[in-house]
Amino acid sequence: MTSATSATSTTSTDPARTGRPVPSDELLVEVDRLSINFPVGRSGFWGQHQQWVHAVDDVSFGIRRGETLGLVGESGSGKTTIGRAILRRIEPSSGWIRFRGQYITDTKGEELRRLRQYMQLVFQDPYASLNPRMTVLQLVAEPLVVHGRAKSIDAARGDVVKLLGRCGLPEDAADRHPHAFSGGQRQRIGIARALALRPAFIVADEPVSALDVSVRAQVVNLLQDLQHELGLTYLFIAHDLSVVRHISHRIAILYAGKLVELADSDSVYESPRHPYTEALLSSVPIPDPPLQRARRRIVLQGEIPNPIHPPPGCRFQTRCPLAQDRCRHEAPPLEEKAPGHWAACFFR
Amino acid sequence: MSEANPRRAGATATDEFSARQQEVDEARASEEGQEGRPYELRAATQGIFGELRADKAGLLAAIFLTIVLIGAVFAPWLAPQGPVEGNPSTASIDPIWAGGTWAHVLGTDAQGYDVLSRLMYGARTTLLIGFAVVLIAGLFGVTLGLIAGYRGGRTDRWLMRWVDVQVAFPGLLIALIMIAVLGPSKTSLIFVLSFNGWMVYARMTRGVVLAAKERPYVEAAEMVGCRPRRVMFVHILPNLTSSLVTLAVLEFARIILAEATLSFLGLGLQFPEVSLGVMANGGRDSFFSLPRLAIIPGVVITLIVLAVNFLASWLRVVFDPQEREKRFAAGATTAATTVEGAAT
Numbered sequence: 306m307t308s309a310t311s312a313t314s315t316t317s318t319d320p321a322r323t324g325r326p327v328p329s330d331e332l333l334v335e336v337d338r339l340s341i342n343f344p345v346g347r348s349g350f351w352g353q354h355q356q357w358v359h360a361v362d363d364v365s366f367g368i369r370r371g372e373t374l375g376l377v378g379e380s381g382s383g384k385t386t387i388g389r390a391i392l393r394r395i396e397p398s399s400g401w402i403r404f405r406g407q408y409i410t411d412t413k414g415e416e417l418r419r420l421r422q423y424m425q426l427v428f429q430d431p432y433a434s435l436n437p438r439m440t441v442l443q444l445v446a447e448p449l450v451v452h453g454r455a456k457s458i459d460a461a462r463g464d465v466v467k468l469l470g471r472c473g474l475p476e477d478a479a480d481r482h483p484h485a486f487s488g489g490q491r492q493r494i495g496i497a498r499a500l501a502l503r504p505a506f507i508v509a510d511e512p513v514s515a516l517d518v519s520v521r522a523q524v525v526n527l528l529q530d531l532q533h534e535l536g537l538t539y540l541f542i543a544h545d546l547s548v549v550r551h552i553s554h555r556i557a558i559l560y561a562g563k564l565v566e567l568a569d570s571d572s573v574y575e576s577p578r579h580p581y582t583e584a585l586l587s588s589v590p591i592p593d594p595p596l597q598r599a600r601r602r603i604v605l606q607g608e609i610p611n612p613i614h615p616p617p618g619c620r621f622q623t624r625c626p627l628a629q630d631r632c633r634h635e636a637p638p639l640e641e642k643a644p645g646h647w648a649a650c651f652f653r
Numbered sequence: 654m655s656e657a658n659p660r661r662a663g664a665t666a667t668d669e670f671s672a673r674q675q676e677v678d679e680a681r682a683s684e685e686g687q688e689g690r691p692y693e694l695r696a697a698t699q700g701i702f703g704e705l706r707a708d709k710a711g712l713l714a715a716i717f718l719t720i721v722l723i724g725a726v727f728a729p730w731l732a733p734q735g736p737v738e739g740n741p742s743t744a745s746i747d748p749i750w751a752g753g754t755w756a757h758v759l760g761t762d763a764q765g766y767d768v769l770s771r772l773m774y775g776a777r778t779t780l781l782i783g784f785a786v787v788l789i790a791g792l793f794g795v796t797l798g799l800i801a802g803y804r805g806g807r808t809d810r811w812l813m814r815w816v817d818v819q820v821a822f823p824g825l826l827i828a829l830i831m832i833a834v835l836g837p838s839k840t841s842l843i844f845v846l847s848f849n850g851w852m853v854y855a856r857m858t859r860g861v862v863l864a865a866k867e868r869p870y871v872e873a874a875e876m877v878g879c880r881p882r883r884v885m886f887v888h889i890l891p892n893l894t895s896s897l898v899t900l901a902v903l904e905f906a907r908i909i910l911a912e913a914t915l916s917f918l919g920l921g922l923q924f925p926e927v928s929l930g931v932m933a934n935g936g937r938d939s940f941f942s943l944p945r946l947a948i949i950p951g952v953v954i955t956l957i958v959l960a961v962n963f964l965a966s967w968l969r970v971v972f973d974p975q976e977r978e979k980r981f982a983a984g985a986t987t988a989a990t991t992v993e994g995a996a997t
Contacts, residue, residue, distance in 0.1 A: 392876065421878035434869035438891050448877035498877065 328372035328554060332403075333506055333538045334391060335367045339400035341386055345613065358612045360386045362562040363400075365639075370505070373532065373539040375553030375570065377546055377585065381609055383562040384542045388508040391540065392424055393417055404506070422452055425499035427528075429511040431491035435483040441494055442479040445469065448501045465501070471534075472497040473527060489520030496527065500535070508540045513548055525552050547589045550574055558582050561610050561620040564639055568646040578648035580627050581605075619649075627652050711967035714960035721957060725780050728773040733757075736774040736927045739765035745943060762946050763939055771927050772953060778928040779954075782843055782912050783905045789847040791901055794854025795893070799885050801855065802862025813859065816852045824849040825914075832920045842921050846908055857900055858893060865892045895969040902965040906958040929954050 341361040348354045361383040368374045378384045389395040391402055393409060402410050404424065412420055428434035435444055445468060446461035448454075455461035462479065469478050472493045483491055492512060499507055509528065513521040529552055531537060543549045549556055549570070556573045558566040558581065566579040577583045584603040591597045605624045610616050616623055622632040631651060639649040724731060739761060747753040748760035748768070759768035801812040828845045835841035865871060866889060874888045913930020915921035922928055929950045936947025 394872070394876070418878045418880065421876060426873070426876050428869055428873060430869055434873045436870040436874070436888055447874070447879065451877065451879050451883060495873075498873070502877070 328369040328538075331370045332367040333370040333372075333405060334540070335401075335403040336387070336391065337365050337401040337403070339364045339387065339390060339402065340398050341383070341390055341395060342398045356613055359615055360562055360612060361390070361397075362615075364559075364562070364564050365400075366557055366564065366567055368506075368538055368540060370538055371532070371536050372554045373541050373552050375549030375556040376540060376542045376559060377544070377549055377556060378559030379544060379609060381561075381612065382559045384544075384559050385510055387559070388426070388510050388540055388542050392426055392508055393420070419452075422448075422502045423504050424506045424508070425502065425504040427492075427495055427499050427507060427509040427512045430515050431488055431495050432515070434495055435491060435498075437483060440480055440482055441465075441469065441474075441486075444483070444494060445479075445497045445501050448498065452502060454502070465497075468497050468501060469494075471531075472500070473523075487520075488516050489524060492516060492520075492524050493527065496524075496531070500531065503535070504537075506538045506540070508542070510542045511544060512541075514544060521548060522551075528552060545589065546574070546585050558585065561615060562612060563620050563636075564647075564649065565621065566648045567639070568643075568648070572643070572646050576643075576646075578642050578646060578653040579621075579650050580625050580653075581621050582648075619651075708967050708970070710963045714963035714967075717956060717960045718964065721776055721953075721960075722780070724773045725776040728770075728777045732767075732770040732773045734767040734770040736771045737764075737766055737925050738770070739767060741765055748945065759949060760945065762935070763943065768946070768949060771932055772929070772950065775927045775929045775932050775950065776953065776957075778839065778922065778926060779909055779912065779930065780957075782839065782846070782928070783908050785843045786846040786850060786908045787901050787905050789843070790851040790904070791854050791897070793847070794851035794856075795858045795890075795897065797851075798855035798858025799862055799890065802859040803866055803881065803885050803889065809859070812855070816855050820852050828915060829920065832915070837920050837923055839922065839926065842912060842915060845915075846911055849911075850904060850908065853904070854897070854900065857896060861893050861896060862889055865889045898965045898968050902958075902961045905961055909954055909958065929957075 339361055340359070340363055342357040342359055345356050345358050348356055364383075364387060366374065376384045376387065386395060390397050391404075393402075393412060397410060400410075401408055404420070409417075409420060439447075442462060442465055443458050445465045446455060446458045449461045449464065450456075450458060455464070466476065466479055470476065474490060474493050474497070478486070478490075478494075483494060486494065492515075496512075512528070513524050516524060525548060528539065528541075532539065539552070541549055541552055546556075550573075553570045555568065556566075556570050557564055558573070558579065560581050566573065566577065566582045568578070573582060574586065577586055580603075584605050587600065587603040591600065603626070607624050610620060610623055616633075618634050619625070619628070619632040619637050622628040625632065627650070629652075635651075637649045637651045639647050642648050642653065733756070741764070743757070743761050743765040744763055745765075746757050746761040749755065749758050751760075753760050757767050757769070759772065761767055762771075797812055797816075801809040827849060831845050831848070832841055835844065862885075871884060871888050874884050879888070909930060912921055912928060913934060916928060916931045917934040922931055932950035933947055933954065936943070936945075936950065940947050
């Protein structure tokens with residue numbers, strides 16, 4: 306335990322460090338015009354009209370090998386849906402997903418099960434996502450056993466203990482049950498499980514939003530250290546901008562199922578293009594009271610639009626301070642406003 | 654634990670965290686050496702029977718059932734007489750507490766058969782039928798319910814329609830027809846009762862599976878690449894243990910009574926064979942002259958069902974980690990406060 310923690314603490318000397326690993330140019334994950342609709346009941350007297358929730362609408366992006374893409378959006382914006390679709394848990398209605406250059410949109414059955422070795426998920430809720438009946442050893446060794454990398458749970462013990470140490474868990478953790486651990490430690494167990502198969506790509510679905518503020522940084526640092534060591538690629542999903550800057554190379558902002566901005570982490574923070582991004586940024590408090598008081602706070606009116614009947618034109622028009630007539634008829638395309646900085650707004 | 658303390662995150666926090674963690678661990682380690690060992694250790698050393706000792710009703714039930722089981726299983730060697738051994742000259746002897754003899758502790762019935770011996774042979778048959786039916790119907794129903802609930806969609810609709818159709822049929826009528834075809838015997842009784850009894854398991858299993866398969870840890874199991882069978886049996890099925898144990902016990906009681914009913918109608922066990930149900934029904938004929946002939950097997954049936962119920966509530970605690978946590982928390986509050994105190 307001590308060796309593992311000291312290893313973590315030496316690399317994470319400064320929480321605001323900028324030592325993010327440099328990603329390669331090769332695209333590991335590509336999402337191309339992805340749309341996902343869910344059927345929800347029927348309307349009309351005879352139920353002749355199938356109603357759909359347009360959870361994700363025409364979203365395209367790529368993630369380079371070794372990169373962390375932060376995916377940010379409020380509840381119901383479709384961020385979790387995108388994460389699950391890339392992992393092939395949710396069927397896309399249209400569009401393509403490429404992983405390591407291969408189209409995986411039609412992969413199913415045994416082939417899909419095999420694919421799980423290379424892409425894994427870290428869950429939001431570390432309390433519900435660990436089977437309370439299994440020991441930590443069983444939880445972390447299970448992926449190895451089901452993929453035939455280890456003959457039995459006990460045969461994997463050595464590897465599992467090493468992995469647990471790397472994730473900052475005490476040595477005796479292996480034989481205990483998840484309920485013996487705190488939230489932060491459980492999330493470490495969840496990370497160890499996701500890493501057991503040495504995947505190339507990890508979707509982290511709000512991995513810290515269920516945790517105490519005090520442990521969030523530890524878990525984020527752990528994810529970052531592991532990325533350094535193992536060359537991992539992350540899709541890091543979050544519902545606000547406070548956590549993602551630290552870990553992300555690039556940030557994608559999602560609003561009502563549409564990508565509104567996609568840019569380098571720093572340029573999103575320093576020169577946001579989309580009014581929604583500005584509003585999100587202004588909701589992150591600055592830990593400096595005079596500065597915080599002097600700041601103009603953008604408070605959006607109203608709610609995220611109903612995904613069954615999204616507004617015509619720009620989806621943000623109902624709440625946008627810049628909205629004009631054009632926005633109500635025409636959807637702004639995602640355009641490259643500056644090199645590497647994409648935004649979907651007519652006026653920026 | 655220390656992680657819950659509000660403090661600024663970063664390297665120093667990590668160091669302090671590990672230091673505090675160590676403190677707590679040490680305090681706990683020294684605590685473990687003393688009396689009042691934490692639950693996990695206790696469970697490891699004493700196993701599931703440590704729990705049984707704390708549960709008085711469960712302990713009594715276990716002792717009673719052990720005696721009944723030994724008496725039933727070894728009836729041919731332990732019973733003073735055969736089940737249909739005797740003649741009118743030994744008829745209607747009173748039990749020992751009403752002035753009878755030690756040769757017939759519970760007396761004899763109107764045919765001169767020894768009641769204790771018949772009770773042992775009867776329990777043998779009754780328990781055999783009860784266990785066999787619960788096992789067969791349970792296995793079949795649970796498997797089907799698991800598949801229906803987990804697969805969903807068309808599989809679910811077809812399997813559940815099958816269940817509905819079978820439930821809609823009057824069970825006794827089917828039993829009559831089937832026994833008429835198969836001929837009355839112990840085997841056909843087990844078959845018929847299983848055939849009529851599996852649907853309730855399927856329905857209950859499906860219901861629990863529908864709820865359980867939405868749990869994040871089930872999704873996690875699928876996500877790491879577990880095959881459907883493993884997800885069903887390793888991750889979903891254990892959620893069913895406590896409800897299944899309860900249902901199996903209730904069904905066990907119902908089957909004892911159903912067997913008695915069928916035997917009474919002449920469709921169950923035939924003459925030389927005896928079960929508790931047969932004895933209770935036989936006792937009805939002479940209920941006013943010799944009430945004990947109906948009361949003794951009736952009391953034994955009641956006690957068996959009661960004991961199995963108590964045992965089931967103990968099993969539920971043993972199989973449910975949350976229930977165990979509750980027990981542990983209730984018993985270990987003092988130990989926990991000492992650990993906390995030592996840490997701060």
